[in-house]
Amino acid sequence: MTLLRERMQHDMLIRNLAENTQTSYLLQVSSFARHFRRSPELLGPEEIRAWLVHLREERKLAPASLGPTIGALRFLYRVTLKRPWSDEDFPLPKKPFRLPVVLSLEEIITFFGSIASLKQRTILMTAYAAGLRVSEVVHLKVTDIDSQRMVIRVNQGKGHKDRYVMLSPRLLEILRLYWHDAHPRDWLFPGDIPGQPITRSAVALACRVARQRSGIQKPITPHSLRHAFATHLLESGTDVRRIQLLMGHRALSTTARYLKVATSTVCATTSPFDLLPHPEPLQPPPSPPEYF
Template identity: 40%
Template sequence: MSQGYTDRRITLKHLVIDHQRMVGIKFYPDKVIQALIKQLPEPKWSEKYQMVVLKNEPEVIDQIFQKFKGIAWIDCRHFFANRPVNNGNEALSVDHYRKRTPQKNWKYCPEEFYQKLEIRGYSFNTAKVYIPLFEKFINHFKSVENLLEINEYDIRHYLQHLVVTKHSDSYINQSINAIKFYYEVVKEMPNRFYTVERPIKKESLPKVISKEAILKMIESCHNIKHRCILSLLYSTGLRRSELINLKLSDIDSDRMMIMVRQGKGKKDRYTLLGNKMLKELRTYYQYYKPKTYLFEGPDGGPYGATSVGRIVSQAAKRAGIQKRITPHMLRHSFATHLLEAGTDLRHIQTLLGHNSSRTTEAYTFVALKGLTKIQNPLDLP
């Protein structure tokens, strides 16, 4: 019985062998696939990668698709770059980095690195992370002119250097992201370094404080603006960046919802607007008269992120809370308290803007509902 079309599959990979861009073809042993591969231009077997390799040229790619059309499924997920475009949010400019005064013996990001960050509409926070980390990487290989010459072994050696020099797992992961951005996005070689391993992710629980403690923090605020900032962070689950970018037009009092525009991952979503919160916001509006942003700085732009953090920490001190409290802990507390009140986990996921339910499930480990009813073994009769 002949093998059906749906049973055959080949996977394309990006490789660099002897400083030359190559296409790797990975497949399970199959006489039909092997026969077709032999008809492609100059196929070679790579012992290192355990796959057939060919020159990465447009005409070769075309021939691969022509040969296997209707015969095998071609898995291109690791080969063709995903090309999101700037979706209407404020355009990113990294001119600050372009216009730096050059320092002797320091290699800077290539212009194409800057351009790709701008064209694809990455956030400025991402750019601030990627640019210095990638520059640290290329300066580790000062003698290498062509960055395509750097291979998986070199990168693993560099990551080992970061481990030895006591850099955090987060720093190492961000370094990998910056490196992969250059090779996989800028140079359009997706999954170029698919053999590079990341540090094992530490599973840490969300830091949560009680509702009583949060109410004490809010009550300690005599400034209505500060009071609204604290209340919104807790009652909506907003991230700090989302809070300071809220506009007056995002408050929908008819539907009792707040529109969160271009949150993390550039996604729009809605979150809750409570009756008490709406009343507080109306009082705040009458006093401050903001024009565009809900919370505005002295220049009429968004309120400062540092100022929000200071409001939270100072309110915690006034409330007698000894540990350090951050704006994000109010977001965690929002989700945990909703879960303890019986809110469906999927609804909480939607309100928080999580892509995966696994992220939201972390709150099940800190929610106390049910656990407080369990009798301690020492107290058992």
């Protein structure tokens, strides 16, 4: 490990950057340095510009995919190397706004019915019933399920924040059934490696298999269940602010995007087409005369 890499790691640690962000930033800077075969300390704006052009033209990365690269280099030069950095020259690309694809209640039922494994079904049901991120559900511990207060404790979710979410009575029944079958001790959903929780990739694989078996054409990932949780709460009349707290969103605007897909919002207004008078029924064309 070079001194520069170690210093950048310490800078990210001091600023409490997420572990995934730290890993991504180090990977981006390493790729940048390997491309030019020199330390980033010897590289400057011209090399950064050439690297971004290379990623776009040679590696065919989409503009939005350059965000992690620009973020990593900006942190390296501005924070670790204390060099001038121009956001005007290297702006973060705007991410395209895409609405989530939401499963209906009927599709949720069909999807869960297509999961053969009790453990996999319990994991994905927990993700939906509590609106958890996949990283949050795989790191649940047995002690996080508080049946006395009917809450689930989420330890150090995104942004290193703790929060509580509701414990559905129906989910509690399923968790008890799963516990009597698997008898987990520490991690609620242990993985194949002793002492470690199930991996996110294993949950994603279970999700893909269940989608194929269900015959549902919509894309389904573990995060789709979180989208469905928020949307279905909105459609049942739950306040947006309360959903924000349950989801662990920092900004209310993040939660408010579900207003754009909830049927209670989209379908609540009458289309002007329905206000038009009903036209007279179309008369069938006259039959041609018969000559034989």
